Amino acid sequence: MEILKTYKIYIGGSFPRTESGRYYPLKSSRGETIANLCLSSRKDVRNAVVAARKAFGTWSEKTAFNRGQILYRIAEILEGRKGQFLEELIKQGIGRKAAEKEVQASIDCLVYYAGWADKYVAVASSVNPVSSNHFNFSTLEPMGVVGIIAPQESSLLGLVSMLIPALCGGNTAIVLASENLPLCAVTFAEVLHASDVPGGVVNLLTGSIHETAPVLAAHMDVNALVSEDLGELGKSLSVACVDNLKRYIQYSSGITQGLQEIIELQEVKTTWHPIEKIGGATSSY
Amino acid sequence: MAKKKESPQGTEWNYSPSPESTTHVKLEKRYALFINNEWVAPSSKAYFPTLNPANETVISEIAWANDKDVDKAVRAARKAYQEVWSKLSGAERGKYLFRIARMMQEKSRELAVIESMDCGKPIRESRDIDIPLACNHFFYYAGWADKLEYAFPTKNPKPLGVAGQIIPWNFPLLMAAWKIAPALAAGNTVVLKPAETTSLTALKLAEIIKESGLPPGVVNIVTGHGDTGAAIVNHPDIDKIAFTGSTNVGKIIQRSVAGTHKKTTLELGGKSANIIFDDAPIDQAVEGIVNGIFFNQGHVCCAGSRLFVQENVAEEVIRKLKHRMESLYVGDPLDKNTDIGAINSKEQLDTINRYIKIGIEEGAEIHQSQCAIPSQGFFCRPTLFIGVSQSHTIAQEEIFGPVLSIQTFRTVDEVIQKANNTPYGLAAGVWTDKGSRIFNLTTQLKAGVVWANTYNKFDPVSPFGGYKESGFGREGGLHGLGAYLKLS
Numbered sequence A: 001m002e003i004l005k006t007y008k009i010y011i012g013g014s015f016p017r018t019e020s021g022r023y024y025p026l027k028s029s030r031g032e033t034i035a036n037l038c039l040s041s042r043k044d045v046r047n048a049v050v051a052a053r054k055a056f057g058t059w060s061e062k063t064a065f066n067r068g069q070i071l072y073r074i075a076e077i078l079e080g081r082k083g084q085f086l087e088e089l090i091k092q093g094i095g096r097k098a099a100e101k102e103v104q105a106s107i108d109c110l111v112y113y114a115g116w117a118d119k120y121v122a123v124a125s126s127v128n129p130v131s132s133n134h135f136n137f138s139t140l141e142p143m144g145v146v147g148i149i150a151p152q153e154s155s156l157l158g159l160v161s162m163l164i165p166a167l168c169g170g171n172t173a174i175v176l177a178s179e180n181l182p183l184c185a186v187t188f189a190e191v192l193h194a195s196d197v198p199g200g201v202v203n204l205l206t207g208s209i210h211e212t213a214p215v216l217a218a219h220m221d222v223n224a225l226v227s228e229d230l231g232e233l234g235k236s237l238s239v240a241c242v243d244n245l246k247r248y249i250q251y252s253s254g255i256t257q258g259l260q261e262i263i264e265l266q267e268v269k270t271t272w273h274p275i276e277k278i279g280g281a282t283s284s285y
Numbered sequence B: 001m002a003k004k005k006e007s008p009q010g011t012e013w014n015y016s017p018s019p020e021s022t023t024h025v026k027l028e029k030r031y032a033l034f035i036n037n038e039w040v041a042p043s044s045k046a047y048f049p050t051l052n053p054a055n056e057t058v059i060s061e062i063a064w065a066n067d068k069d070v071d072k073a074v075r076a077a078r079k080a081y082q083e084v085w086s087k088l089s090g091a092e093r094g095k096y097l098f099r100i101a102r103m104m105q106e107k108s109r110e111l112a113v114i115e116s117m118d119c120g121k122p123i124r125e126s127r128d129i130d131i132p133l134a135c136n137h138f139f140y141y142a143g144w145a146d147k148l149e150y151a152f153p154t155k156n157p158k159p160l161g162v163a164g165q166i167i168p169w170n171f172p173l174l175m176a177a178w179k180i181a182p183a184l185a186a187g188n189t190v191v192l193k194p195a196e197t198t199s200l201t202a203l204k205l206a207e208i209i210k211e212s213g214l215p216p217g218v219v220n221i222v223t224g225h226g227d228t229g230a231a232i233v234n235h236p237d238i239d240k241i242a243f244t245g246s247t248n249v250g251k252i253i254q255r256s257v258a259g260t261h262k263k264t265t266l267e268l269g270g271k272s273a274n275i276i277f278d279d280a281p282i283d284q285a286v287e288g289i290v291n292g293i294f295f296n297q298g299h300v301c302c303a304g305s306r307l308f309v310q311e312n313v314a315e316e317v318i319r320k321l322k323h324r325m326e327s328l329y330v331g332d333p334l335d336k337n338t339d340i341g342a343i344n345s346k347e348q349l350d351t352i353n354r355y356i357k358i359g360i361e362e363g364a365e366i367h368q369s370q371c372a373i374p375s376q377g378f379f380c381r382p383t384l385f386i387g388v389s390q391s392h393t394i395a396q397e398e399i400f401g402p403v404l405s406i407q408t409f410r411t412v413d414e415v416i417q418k419a420n421n422t423p424y425g426l427a428a429g430v431w432t433d434k435g436s437r438i439f440n441l442t443t444q445l446k447a448g449v450v451w452a453n454t455y456n457k458f459d460p461v462s463p464f465g466g467y468k469e470s471g472f473g474r475e476g477g478l479h480g481l482g483a484y485l486k487l488s
Helices: A042-060 A062-082 A080-093 A095-117 A120-126 A157-168 A183-193 A209-218 A231-244 A257-263 B067-082 B090-106 B108-119 B123-144 B172-185 B200-212 B226-234 B245-259 B282-298 B309-328 B346-361 B412-420 B436-445 B475-486
Strands: A025-028 A033-038 A133-143 A143-150 A172-176 A202-205 A222-230 A245-250 A266-274 B003-006 B012-015 B033-035 B039-042 B047-052 B056-061 B164-165 B187-193 B219-221 B238-242 B263-267 B273-278 B306-310 B367-368 B383-386 B403-409 B427-431 B449-451
Touching: A025 A183, A033 A183, A042 A133, A042 A143, A042 A172, A042 A202, A042 A209, A042 B090, A062 A080, A062 A095, A062 A183, A062 A257, A080 A095, A080 A183, A080 B449, A095 A157, A095 A257, A120 A257, A120 B427, A133 B238, A133 B475, A143 A157, A143 A209, A157 A172, A157 A257, A157 B219, A172 A209, A183 A202, A209 A222, A209 A231, A222 A231, A231 A245, A231 B245, A266 B238, A266 B436, B033 B067, B047 B108, B056 B200, B067 B164, B067 B187, B067 B219, B067 B226, B090 B123, B090 B172, B090 B200, B108 B123, B108 B200, B123 B172, B123 B475, B164 B172, B164 B226, B172 B187, B172 B200, B172 B238, B172 B475, B187 B226, B200 B219, B200 B245, B226 B238, B226 B245, B238 B475, B245 B263, B245 B346, B273 B282, B273 B412, B282 B306, B282 B309, B282 B403, B282 B427, B306 B309, B306 B412, B309 B383, B309 B403, B346 B367, B403 B412, B412 B436, B436 B449
Parallel strands: A143 A172, A143 A222, A172 A202, A222 A245, A266 B449, B164 B187, B164 B238, B187 B219, B238 B263, B273 B306, B273 B427, B306 B403, B383 B403, B427 B449
Antiparallel strands: A025 A033, A133 A266, B003 B012, B033 B039, B033 B219, B047 B056, B367 B383
C-alpha cells in the first residue's frame, strides 16, 4: 500500500500545518482528490513574516560567495529529486515532456542565479566622481523581507524564477504557492530545507491568494512584493502596498530570468567620505 | 543693520550689511503657463501671488492651472514626444541639454538672486550650491543622452513617454533640474509643476528653454497648487510620475496611480540620524551637525534632524554646538553674511512652531540661539532639544525646519538600532575616526545616502533617494537614469 504524503506549509525552518486547521482538496481532472492542502490563514502570513524578518540578518550577511554556493546546492538537491517533481507535475495534469522541461529549466534557473550571487553588485554599482574632495560610491543592498505571489499557472518553474533572484540578492521571502498547482511548491520547500538554506529564509504557504495576498501586501514589515499580472487583485494589492511604501514589482510574464530580476529587489546606497588633501600636494608621477 | 556678535576672545564684531544687488533681476509682474514654448494664459483665469518670505511683499503673480490647462500641457508633451523628441538622436538631445546648461550658467547670478527672494534661502547657498548644482545637473545628463546603452548594457533602454513631475519649494531650481535633465536625456518629454510658493526660477528656466530653441512641447511648465498637481497625477496620458515632497502626499499619489501603467519615483520625507562617536574630530563634527540641520533653514528632506551623540562626549558636543549656534546669522536672505534665511511660508513657520511647542510639552529641554530676528517676514531661531527619547514626537516626525533633537547612546549596536527605528530611510551621517566602524555603520544603516565625516553633500553624479517610507527610485548619477527608461 502506498504511503501518501501529507502536504504542509513551511515557516521558520519547520513544517507545521496551518494554525487555522483548515484545508482544501486538490482534485485531479477526473475529480479525484490528489491531496489535502493547508488553507493558510492571515495568522500564518504574519508568522511567516516574523520568521522571514528574523532570518534576514543571517542571510543578508552571508558572504555573496556562500549564497552562491547555497543556491547551487539547491540545484544539486533538486536534480537528485527530479523524479519526485516529475511525478507531481504529471499528477497535476502536466504532460511528461512539458514536466521534464519544467524541472530542467528550474534547475538551470538555480545554476544561473548561483553564478550571479557574487557578481551583480559589481555590475550594478558605481564609483561616482563628485566635484569635491570626497570618495563617493553607490552599491546595492537587499530590500529585506519580500512577499512573493508565485505564478498560478506554473507549479515549479514560476515559483523558482520569482523566488531565486530575491534570495540571490540576500532577501528573505514569504511565498504564496500557486493555488491550483501547489504540490511542487511544498516539495520544493523540502528541497530548500535539505540545502543549507537557513530556516526562515524562505517561508511557504499554500491556500487562497485572494485571502492571503492582501494580508501580505498590507503587512508593515514586508519591504517588497512580487507577482505576475494579477488584474483586479493586483490593483487592490498595489493600493495596500502604499501604507509602508512597499515596492511592488509586477511582471507581465510570470517566468523571467535575468540581472534585472535581482536588481528590482535591491536598494541603491550611496556613501560619501572626505579625502584628505594636505598642503595641496599633487602627485604627477 | 550691523550685527553684534561675541567672539571667543570676548570682543565684539560688527558685520556691515552686505546685501546682494537685485537691480539686474528681470521679473514679470505676472507669469502665464509655459506650454509648447509659448506663454499661455490659464483657462481658469486665476492667478495667485508669490511672496518674498523675508519681507512678505508680493514679487509677482503666478498662473493657477486647472485640469484643462494640464491637459493642454500633456497633449503638447505627447505630440512633442511622438513627432520630435523620440525621433531625435541621443547626440542631438544631448546638445540641447548642454546648451541649456550653458545658458543657465550665464544667468546664474540672476537665478540665484531670484531663488533667494522667492524661497528665502541665503544667497550664499543659492549662489554657491543650488544654482551651480542645477546647471551641472543639466551638463551631466546632457552627456548621457547618446550613451544610454553603456549605462544599461544588453537592456535596450527606451524612453517611457511623457513624464509628469511635481517638485517642492525647498530647492526650487535644483529640483527642476533633477527632474527635467534626466527625463530629457533619456528621451522623454515633461510636464513640470513647481511648488506654489516658489515658481519663479522654474519660470525663468522656461525662458531659458525657449531661448535655447528646444523644440516646443518638450518641456511644459504648469504652475498652481495641489489641485494642479493632482490633475497631472491623474491624467491618463502620463507615463511616469516623479514626485519630490512629503511622505503623505507621496502616498496619496501612489494610491492614485495604483493599477495604472504609470511608473513612479518618489523622493519623500526623512528623519535622518547624524551619529557622533567619541573618537570623532569634535569641532568638525559640530560643523557637520550645524550643516546637517541648519542648512537651508532645515528645509531639507535629508536633514540630520536626529542627532545621536556618544554619552562620554555629549557634554562637550552640546556645549560646542550651543556656542557655534550663537555665531549663526539669521536674517535677510540676500545678505551675503546670512547663514539662515527666511522660513519659506507662514504655513511652514506655523508647523515648525507647533513642533517646538510639542517638544516643550513632551518634556524635552529646549535651547535656542539668542540672535535677533527680523520683525517682518517668517523667521525661526536655530533650535535644539536635549533630553529627547525615541518616543518623543520631535524624534519621530519630520519638522522640516531648523530644529534638532538630541539623544545619547553608549554602544554601536544601540545606536544602529535607534537610528534604524523609523519608517524613514533617506540619509544618515556618521562621525568617527575609525574606518572599520564607518563601514560597519554605513552597511547597517537603512538609508539611501550615508555621509561619513561629512553631511548634506550633493552632486549630479551621485545617486540620491531613500529606503522604506522615504520613497523609491534614485535621482542623480547613472542610477538616476534608470527611473526614466524602459529596460528589457
